[in-house]
Amino acid sequence: MVLPAYEVEIGTEPLDRPARNSVGGWPHLDPGQDWPECFCGERLALFFQVDIPSDVEPFGGDHLLVFHCRAHNDPSTPQLADGRLVARYWDAPQPPHPAPFWRVLIQSREARPASEAEPSVRGLPLTLRPFTDTPEKAAQTFKVGGTPSWAQDPELYSCACGEDLVYVCQVPEDMEFAVHAGRPEQPDSVRADAYVLFLGNEVYLLACPARCDPAAVWPVNQN
Ligand SMILES: [Zn+2]
Ligand SMILES: [Zn+2]
Numbered sequence: 378m379v380l381p382a383y384e385v386e387i388g389t390e391p392l393d394r395p396a397r398n399s400v401g402g403w404p405h406l407d408p409g410q411d412w413p414e415c416f417c418g419e420r421l422a423l424f425f426q427v428d429i430p431s432d433v434e435p436f437g438g439d440h441l442l443v444f445h446c447r448a449h450n451d452p453s454t455p456q457l458a459d460g461r462l463v464a465r466y467w468d469a470p471q472p473p474h475p476a477p478f479w480r481v482l483i484q485s486r487e488a489r490p491a492s493e494a495e496p497s498v499r500g501l502p503l504t505l506r507p508f509t510d511t512p513e514k515a516a517q518t519f520k521v522g523g524t525p526s527w528a529q530d531p532e533l534y535s536c537a538c539g540e541d542l543v544y545v546c547q548v549p550e551d552m553e554f555a556v557h558a559g560r561p562e563q564p565d566s567v568r569a570d571a572y573v574l575f576l577g578n579e580v581y582l583l584a585c586p587a588r589c590d591p592a593a594v595w596p597v598n599q600n
Contacts, residue, residue: 381432382510382523385425385503392500395490397440400425400554401498405440405488410591412491413480415446421480422447423495424554424574427503428486429545433522435586436545440484441521443548443582443596445574447497449478450565452575452598461535462542467592479575481594483584497560498572517579521546525581528599534583536593542583550579550600 387400395403404412404423413421421444431437454471456463463469471477494500510516510523517526525531525544534542553571556563563572574580578598585593 379509379511380523381430382508383430383433383505383521384508384516385427385505385519385521388502388504390502392494392502396502397426397428398503398505399500400503401495401500402426403490403494404442404444405484405490406442406482407484407488407591410482410484413444413482415449415478416474416476417446417448417478419446419448421445422497422572424498424572425503427505427521427546429521430505433545435543436483436584438486440486440488441546441582442482442484443574444480444482445572446478447561447563447572449474450563450573450576451478452578453477453479453596455534455595461539462537462595464537465590466537466595467590479596480592481582481584481596482591483588483594484591497556499555499557517549519548519552527581528579532581532597532599534595534597536585536587536589538585538587538589538593540585540587540589542595543586544581545584546582548574548580551577
């Protein structure tokens, strides 16, 4: 079965105002949702955000945001109990860390821009372009929807609430997010002026279709 898929293209014209589809920029958050922080006290960097196209089920119309700590750069490691991700896995210990160093949020179409823009990751517009992504030949690209191009065996997880997580977005291996000059460097990044997600692992975002929590999203890492 061929599922609706959108290739995500990064524009070149720096953002000068909020955009719903962006690298960096102004995070669009639901009322009452604060800009997330890492356990280390750093405000998490907004890497990117997109409105999920309406035909990408079951999240069509929702708003996806990916935050990650500048100071921490490690792979994600799933913590399981009774065959599911542990309770409140989005806040649970991520050994050796006391909590995750990232936050992936699913917000509603009512999400509104924060008053401040992401200070480190350069703000650039994103464009979602429909393309054909077949399970037999899944594209290893930055995409929303379609089929994950697993670098290893497929990895699927059940949410702590019991629902099976559903793939929604892929970020290719070693994708660089350009950073403004003078901002703190990320340890173990590829370059001084770029940040990466999860040590540059390929990232497959799996989200809870029951939306049991806005942060009920697991970032599978493979390489
Ligand atoms: Zn941190
Ligand atoms: Zn859930």
